Amino acid sequence: MAHTILVVDDNASVRVLLMEYLAEQGYRVVTAPDGRQALFVARQEHPDLILLDIMMPEMGGFDFIRVYRREADVPIILLTAKLEETDKVVGLELGADDYVTKPFGMHELVARIRAVLRRVGKETRPADVVRAAGVVLDRSRRLVQVEGRSVNLTPSEFELLAILMAAPGRVFSRADLLCQLQGYAMEGVKRTVDVHIRNLRAKIEPDPRHPKYVETVFGVGYRFASE
Numbered sequence: 001m002a003h004t005i006l007v008v009d010d011n012a013s014v015r016v017l018l019m020e021y022l023a024e025q026g027y028r029v030v031t032a033p034d035g036r037q038a039l040f041v042a043r044q045e046h047p048d049l050i051l052l053d054i055m056m057p058e059m060g061g062f063d064f065i066r067v068y069r070r071e072a073d074v075p076i077i078l079l080t081a082k083l084e085e086t087d088k089v090v091g092l093e094l095g096a097d098d099y100v101t102k103p104f105g106m107h108e109l110v111a112r113i114r115a116v117l118r119r120v121g122k123e124t125r126p127a128d129v130v131r132a133a134g135v136v137l138d139r140s141r142r143l144v145q146v147e148g149r150s151v152n153l154t155p156s157e158f159e160l161l162a163i164l165m166a167a168p169g170r171v172f173s174r175a176d177l178l179c180q181l182q183g184y185a186m187e188g189v190k191r192t193v194d195v196h197i198r199n200l201r202a203k204i205e206p207d208p209r210h211p212k213y214v215e216t217v218f219g220v221g222y223r224f225a226s227e
Contacts, residue, residue: 002026002027002028003027003028003048003049003117004027004028004029004030004045004046004047004048004049005022005027005028005029005030005047005048005049005050005051005113006029006030006031006032006038006041006042006045006047006049006050006051007019007022007029007030007031007032007051008031008032008033008034008035008038008050008051008052008053008056008061008064009031009033009051009053009056009079010033010034010053010055010056010057011053012033014053014079015031015033018031018051018109019031021106022110022113025110026167026170027113030045030047033056034056034057034058034059035052035056035058035059035060035061035063035064035067036058036059037058038050038052038059038064038068039059039064039067039068042068042072042074043071046072047074048074048075048117049074049075049076049077049113049116049117050074050075050076050077051077051079051109051113052064052065052076052077052078052079052096053078053079053080054078054079054080054081054087054091055081061078061080061091062090062091062094065091065094065095065096066094069094069095075097075098075116075117075119075120076095076096076097077096077097077098077099077100077109077112077113077116078091078096078098078099078100079099079100079102079104080099080100080101080102081101081102097116097119097120098112098115098116100112107175128140130162130165130166132165132168132224132225133168133212133213133224133225133226134146134147134213135147135161135165135204135213137158137161137162137165139162142158144158144161144204146204146213151203151204152203153200153203154199156196157196157199157200157203160177160193160196160197160200161200161204161214161224163177164177164214164222164223164224165224167224168223168224168225168226169223169224169225169226170223170224171217171220171221171222171223172221172222172223173220173221174193174194174221174222176221177193177221177222178192178193193221193222197214197222200214201213201214212225213225
């Protein structure tokens with residue numbers, strides 16, 4: 001089941017941006033424009049994590065934490081445009097788990113979310129054995145079989161296939177794949193994903209020129225066949 005993230009920010013464009021991006025990353029997202037409405041949403045939706053702006057009308061982020069921490073220990077990441085160290089310290093002392101200073105990169109934010117969820121034991125562990133479209137990938141034994149045939153992959157090829165197979169049909173951009181492979185994505189090296197994909201296809205595809213498993217979505221990236 002997907003984790004639910006509550007995004008609380010008085011800027012509607014920020015809420016929409018975060019909702020769309022986090023949904024693409026596999027999270028269920030609910031939103032609120034201020035702390036008062038966030039209390040209502042949190043009580044109804046029981047989020048696994050809250051992304052919380054500090055400066056908001058009606059009820060700001062600090063006041064929200066003061067109230068909500070009496071009701072639940074859900075992890076909170078502050079979204080702050082303030083640079084003063086005291087604001088960050090106050091937020092952490094009130095019970096926030098982490099903070100990200102605006103403007104922030106989406107890859108950094110997702111990495112922070114995953115790290116916090118891991119710390120509180122809510123981040124799900126990938127399944128040891130994944131099966132899709134006739135391909136079997138065993139993480140614990142680092143084995144891959146295609147239609148019953150064993151295939152030897154390099155570590156990068158194995159991880160790339162594991163990422164794609166974990167969500168058949170979902171389209172991953174090159175930046176997304178590179179970020180998950182090595183923790184960051186730079187414009188100059190995104191094409192390394194294409195090289196890994198080409199090598200991976202040469203090993204698992206019946207006809208690499210007409211891929212059956214790892215499909216190209218032109219202008220976007222790659223996906224694993226849904227079936």
